[in-house]
Amino acid sequence: MNILEIIDAKKRGRELTKDQIDFWIKGVMSGDVENYQTSALLMAICLVGFSEEETYNLTQAIINSGTTVDLSSFYDLSVDKHSSGGVGDSTTFIVAPIFAALGYKCAKASGRGLGHTGGTLDKLESIRGFNINLDKDQFKKQIEDIGLAVISQSKDMCPADKRLYALRDVTETVDNVGLIASSIMSKKLASGVKNIVLDVKCGKGAFMKDLDAAKALAKEMVKIGKRANKNVVAVVTNMNYPLDECVGNSLEVYGALRVLEGERNNLYEVAITLTSELLNSMGVENAKQKCDVVLNNGKALEKFKEMIKAQGGDISLLNKGYLLSSKYVYDVITDETGYVQNIDPMGIAGTVTMLGGGRLKTTDTIDLYCGVELQVHVADHVSKGDVIAKIYSNAETPSAIDRVKKAIEIGQFQVERPKMILAVEH
Numbered sequence: 034m035n036i037l038e039i040i041d042a043k044k045r046g047r048e049l050t051k052d053q054i055d056f057w058i059k060g061v062m063s064g065d066v067e068n069y070q071t072s073a074l075l076m077a078i079c080l081v082g083f084s085e086e087e088t089y090n091l092t093q094a095i096i097n098s099g100t101t102v103d104l105s106s107f108y109d110l111s112v113d114k115h116s117s118g119g120v121g122d123s124t125t126f127i128v129a130p131i132f133a134a135l136g137y138k139c140a141k142a143s144g145r146g147l148g149h150t151g152g153t154l155d156k157l158e159s160i161r162g163f164n165i166n167l168d169k170d171q172f173k174k175q176i177e178d179i180g181l182a183v184i185s186q187s188k189d190m191c192p193a194d195k196r197l198y199a200l201r202d203v204t205e206t207v208d209n210v211g212l213i214a215s216s217i218m219s220k221k222l223a224s225g226v227k228n229i230v231l232d233v234k235c236g237k238g239a240f241m242k243d244l245d246a247a248k249a250l251a252k253e254m255v256k257i258g259k260r261a262n263k264n265v266v267a268v269v270t271n272m273n274y275p276l277d278e279c280v281g282n283s284l285e286v287y288g289a290l291r292v293l294e295g296e297r298n299n300l301y302e303v304a305i306t307l308t309s310e311l312l313n314s315m316g317v318e319n320a321k322q323k324c325d326v327v328l329n330n331g332k333a334l335e336k337f338k339e340m341i342k343a344q345g346g347d348i349s350l351l352n353k354g355y356l357l358s359s360k361y362v363y364d365v366i367t368d369e370t371g372y373v374q375n376i377d378p379m380g381i382a383g384t385v386t387m388l389g390g391g392r393l394k395t396t397d398t399i400d401l402y403c404g405v406e407l408q409v410h411v412a413d414h415v416s417k418g419d420v421i422a423k424i425y426s427n428a429e430t431p432s433a434i435d436r437v438k439k440a441i442e443i444g445q446f447q448v449e450r451p452k453m454i455l456a457v458e459h
């Protein structure tokens with residue numbers, strides 16, 4: 034067997050065997066397969082397609098390229114949530130504490146933000162002192178003790194995914210359902226968790242722009258999980274608008290805090306759906322009511338604070354004064370009267386990047402305390418002179434005002450409030 038035969042087989046539309054996929058990924062890791070050969074194969078996969086069987090075998094080959102985590106001491110209670118990436122998405126800070134408050138064990142390994150999507154680790158690091166680098170034993174002990182931990186993805190887990198992703202990113206080969214599904218699911222399966230809820234974002238601010246593609250990805254990932262004997266449910270959610278009013282790293286911690294303290298908005302709806310759908314699939318009765326109880330009685334907020342404290346963060350900083358404390362604050366004032374038709378997630382995320390709060394390449398250093406706080410939702414009525422957003426910045430950037438204004442489209446027609454939950458795949 035050699036890599037040229039494998040590329041040729043895919044180019045001619047043949048299904049790759051498990052042995053061929055293992056040979057390829059082993060070659061990626063050893064260096065025997067060159068980056069240009071992998072790039073050619075990835076492009077052939079995008080053009081010809083990748084079957085369910087191939088996707089499953091690639092997932093397993095990626096897992097086998099590195100180490101896995103053993104959570105057998107609390108396996109049946111172990112839960113995790115994964116988002117395919119969006120704007121204003123801080124559901125982890127609500128979902129994980131709800132699970133922990135209900136007695137489940139939430140073991141979460143997260144990443145940093147790249148491009149328009151924010152990263153959980155950056156958001157957590159806006160809380161002074163927070164340590165994202167627990168070792169395996171500290172991670173497990175914290176979950177056993179308080180029910181939740183969020184740490185950085187280990188470099189030893191799924192190293193082949195890192196190599197493949199770096200090539201996909203620069204060869205326009207990201208958006209293939211099989212490649213995305215194997216990339217996400219390899220990391221989820223290697224993390225050793227039994228019960229997994231996937232938030233598949235759909236819309237202008239997501240990888241999957243249309244509902245059919247998002248559903249196909251959701252189905253594929255659920256199938257991979259089931260075949261690996263995991264309990265997996267996927268929820269397709271609306272990413273045509275920023276999920277929360279707060280976008281930007283420290284701002285998103287504040288956005289999640291508001292929900293933990295009682296606000297009931299779109300972020301709440303998505304978070305409560307993710308938790309209750311996973312609990313339903315685990316056979317828990319009245320799951321949504323149970324999640325609401327721990328949100329309403331402050332138990333979830335307590336768990337969030339326990340986690341921050343356990344990982345060295347200063348909980349006295351969990352307030353608006355600290356999390357929204359940039360040097361400059363600009364009001365975005367509308368000069369129109371009408372209804373909010375649309376809030377472009379890419380326009381808002383692009384503004385945060387311009388303010389210094391987002392990365393264009395993985396090595397960029399970012400400002401964790403800048404962002405946009407929307408004051409309106411889609412379908413709201415606004416009058417000329419109303420403040421429709423606030424911009425938090427540590428540099429003088431009045432030009433951001435126009436960018437945010439452009440992202441918030443106002444028109445004469447009354448529109449419906451958008452649905453946040455688009456589909457659920459079991």
Ligand code: URA
Nearest residue numbers: 117212213214216217
């Ligand atoms: N997120 C991942 O981890 N991998 C992909 O391929 C796309 C999104």
